[in-house]
Amino acid sequence: MVTTISRLAEYVGQQVMLQGWVANRRNSKGLVFLIVRDGSGFCQCVVAADQVAPSCFALAEHIGLESSCTLSGTVVRDERQIGGFEVQVRDLQLVGASQDYPIAKKEHGPDFLLDHRHLWLRSQRQWAIMRIRNAIIYALHRFFQQEGFVQMDAPIFTANAVEGTSTLFETDFYGSPAYLSQSGQLYGEAMAMAMGKIYTFGPTFRAEKSKTRRHLSEFWMIEPEMAFYDLDQNMDLIEAMLHFVLQAVLKECRFEFQLLNRDTTVLQRSAEQRFPRLTYEEAVALLTGRQHHNGTTTLGLLEADLEAVRKRKEAVVRELAERQQKLVGGSLRKGEANFNQAAIDRLKQELKDLEEDEANIPQWMASAREFRFGNDFGGSDETVLMRLFDVPIMVYNWPHEVKAFYLKRTADGRWAKGVDVLAPEGYGEIIGGGERETDINLLTEKIHEHKLPMEAFEWYLDLRRYGSVPHSGYGLGLERLVAWVCRLPHVRETIPFPRMYGRLTP
RNA sequence: UCCUCGGUAGCUCAGCUGGUUAGAGCAUCUGACUGUUAAUCAGAGGGCCGCUGGUUCAAGUCCAGCCCGGGGAGCCA
Numbered sequence A: 001m002v003t004t005i006s007r008l009a010e011y012v013g014q015q016v017m018l019q020g021w022v023a024n025r026r027n028s029k030g031l032v033f034l035i036v037r038d039g040s041g042f043c044q045c046v047v048a049a050d051q052v053a054p055s056c057f058a059l060a061e062h063i064g065l066e067s068s069c070t071l072s073g074t075v076v077r078d079e080r081q082i083g084g085f086e087v088q089v090r091d092l093q094l095v096g097a098s099q100d101y102p103i104a105k106k107e108h109g110p111d112f113l114l115d116h117r118h119l120w121l122r123s124q125r126q127w128a129i130m131r132i133r134n135a136i137i138y139a140l141h142r143f144f145q146q147e148g149f150v151q152m153d154a155p156i157f158t159a160n161a162v163e164g165t166s167t168l169f170e171t172d173f174y175g176s177p178a179y180l181s182q183s184g185q186l187y188g189e190a191m192a193m194a195m196g197k198i199y200t201f202g203p204t205f206r207a208e209k210s211k212t213r214r215h216l217s218e219f220w221m222i223e224p225e226m227a228f229y230d231l232d233q234n235m236d237l238i239e240a241m242l243h244f245v246l247q248a249v250l251k252e253c254r255f256e257f258q259l260l261n262r263d264t265t266v267l268q269r270s271a272e273q274r275f276p277r278l279t280y281e282e283a284v285a286l287l288t289g290r291q292h293h294n295g296t297t298t299l300g301l302l303e304a305d306l307e308a309v310r311k312r313k314e315a316v317v318r319e320l321a322e323r324q325q326k327l328v329g330g331s332l333r334k335g336e337a338n339f340n341q342a343a344i345d346r347l348k349q350e351l352k353d354l355e356e357d358e359a360n361i362p363q364w365m366a367s368a369r370e371f372r373f374g375n376d377f378g379g380s381d382e383t384v385l386m387r388l389f390d391v392p393i394m395v396y397n398w399p400h401e402v403k404a405f406y407l408k409r410t411a412d413g414r415w416a417k418g419v420d421v422l423a424p425e426g427y428g429e430i431i432g433g434g435e436r437e438t439d440i441n442l443l444t445e446k447i448h449e450h451k452l453p454m455e456a457f458e459w460y461l462d463l464r465r466y467g468s469v470p471h472s473g474y475g476l477g478l479e480r481l482v483a484w485v486c487r488l489p490h491v492r493e494t495i496p497f498p499r500m501y502g503r504l505t506p
Numbered sequence B: 001u002c003c004u005c006g007g008u009a010g011c012u013c014a015g016c017u018g019g020u021u022a023g024a025g026c027a028u029c030u031g032a033c034u035g036u037u038a039a040u041c042a043g044a045g046g047g048c049c050g051c052u053g054g055u056u057c058a059a060g061u062c063c064a065g066c067c068c069g070g071g072g073a074g075c076c077a
Helices: A005-011 A054-062 A110-115 A124-146 A185-195 A231-252 A254-260 A265-272 A280-287 A298-329 A334-369 A379-386 A440-449 A454-465 A478-486
Strands: A015-028 A031-037 A042-048 A068-077 A085-096 A170-173 A176-180 A197-205 A218-227 A277-279 A393-399 A415-423 A428-435 A471-477
Touching: A005 A015, A005 A042, A005 A085, A015 A042, A015 A085, A031 A054, A031 A068, A042 A054, A054 A085, A124 A197, A124 A231, A124 A254, A124 A478, A185 A197, A185 A218, A185 A454, A185 A471, A218 A231, A218 A478, A231 A254, A231 A265, A231 A393, A231 A415, A231 A428, A231 A471, A231 A478, A277 A280, A280 A379, A280 A393, A298 A334, A298 A379, A334 A379, A379 A415, A379 A428, A415 A478, A428 A478, A440 A454, A471 A478
Parallel strands: A042 A085, A277 A393
Antiparallel strands: A015 A031, A015 A068, A031 A042, A068 A085, A170 A176, A197 A218, A218 A471, A393 A415, A415 A428, A428 A471
16 A cells, blocks of 8 residues: 555556655645655645644645654545646544755755755756666666676776876875776776676866866766777767667656756767767867858857847847846736746846856857867867757867877877767767777887876786777766766766766765 | 855745835635645734944845855866
8 A cells, every 4th residue: 555656557446645845835725736656756736724633734735844743635636736646634643744955946046055955956957857867877777788798897096097187186105195986997807807797887086176077076977898809899889878878868867857847859960970080180160160061060059059149139138128027116016026037047047147258258269260280189079069059079180199098099100099979969979989000019108108107007017918809888877978968967867866067065 | 265145033935226013925823615736715923134353323135254055167977
C-alpha cells in the first residue's frame, strides 16, 4: 500500500500511502492543496475539510513548506496536474516539521541559491537536472560496457602535472607534495595496454581561477582509452557514444525536459546526424569569416545576433518603462501589481544578460577576425565557430605546438592528431582527445620542450618500450555535457555540490 | 592576474543633478474565501543602505581604499 509518486498510474481509483515532503501549499476555505514530492516525482494532494478529521485538516492548513509527512488517499487521474495524477487525502500525518523554509516561492539570485544548495536540490528544476545527469551517467556506462570496455580507475593523488600548463591543487602526502589529478589520461594509457579498451570515470581538479559559466574546480570526467585505435576510429567512437547517450536521455527524460522547458530539437538532430569533421585549417577559415558555410559566415551571423540583441534590448527597456509607469501610477489591483512586479524582475534580469551579450559579441568578433593561424581556440572562438552548426562538430589535426605533449603527429610532422568536440548552442568544448604518440624519441623531445621532469615520466615511456601499439582516447566533461543537454546557463547547476573559485560550501 | 558590472528588509529590486521620518512586491504572522497552479483579497511586524576613512551644514547617494559576488579574458572538460 505504501507506494511512490512515480508509480501512481498503477493505483488509479485505489487507496495509497505516500511518504514525502510538502513542496507547496495553497489554502482555500475548507480546502488545502499540497504539492507533495517524494524524490520520485511531484503530486498535488487535496485535503478537504469534510473528508478528514478536524485535527488532520488543521495540520494541513498550517503545515510549513518542506515539512515531511505521510498521507493516504485515493488516486485520481487529472491531466491538468503535474505528473498527471492527484491524491484525494483521507489522512495526513506529520513526520518532521519545517518552519520558515528559506527558499521562497519566487525567483532568487544565484549566490543565495548556492548558499542553500543543500536545500535548493529539493526544487523541481534541480530534481529534473539531477535526474538527467543520472540518466547520462547510466547511459555512458551501458554504452561502454556493451562495447566491451572495462571500467578502471586512475589515482587521484599524483606526483606531478600531466600537462605542465594548468595550475593544480597541492596537498601534503606524508610530507611530500602531491597534486590532485587533473586527468587520468596517462594512467588510462597504461590500463588500456593491460585490458585493451578501458574507461575511467572520476573527479578531476583544476586550480585555475576561472570565473566563467563553463568552469568548475572539481568536475567529473569520463576518459576512455583504446589500444589499436587511430584518430578516425576515435572520432567514430565519440560520435557513437554521443548518439547513444542522447537517444537514451531523450527517451527516458521526457518529463524532466518538460519541467526544464527544454526544446529538444537540437538534441534530436544531434542524436541521429553525423557530426561534421573539420581540420583545424578548415575551422580557422570558417572562424575568421573567410570561408562561407551554407551561404553564411560566422561574422555575418554574429553581426545579425548583435543587431537582434540591440533590438530586443530596446523592446525590453520600453516594456520596463511602461510597466514601471503603471506601478507608479497606482490604482492597480493587487494581483495586477504583483504580475507587473514579477514581469519587471524578469525583464531586468534579461536586460542584464542582453547588456552582457552586447558587450561581449563585438569583442568575440574582433577576436575571431584577428585570430592568428597556429594559435589554440579560445572560449569565444568556439562560440563564434559554433554559430554555423546545430549539431556537435569535431575539429582535428591541430598545430602540435599548442597541444599536449603526448599527442601523435601526422606523417608530415606538422599537426598533432588531437580532436576537440564542440557542442552547439554556445556550449563549446565538451570533449578533448586524440591519438597518442608512440615514438619514444618524439615523446622525450616533447617532454623536454614542455620543461617537464623526465624522471616522472619514465613509467609512461615504459609503455612505449614494451610492446607499444597505436592507441587513442578522449576525455568527456560530464558537467559540460549535462549543461548542454539541459541547456543551462551555468555548469554550477549540473553537479550536486559545485566547487569553484570562491565557493567551497555547503 | 587583468577588464567590466554590482552589494539597500529573509528574498528580488527601486531610490534622479546630495536635502525632512528609507520604498515596493514576494516570504512570515493574523483574518476572509470550497478547485488552487508562484492562488487571490484586507491588515501587521520586519533595515549597522558591504566595511573603513574622507568631502559637506547635510551622504544610501559624491571621493579613496578594502572585502564579497556576477560576467568575460587567460587556462581548460
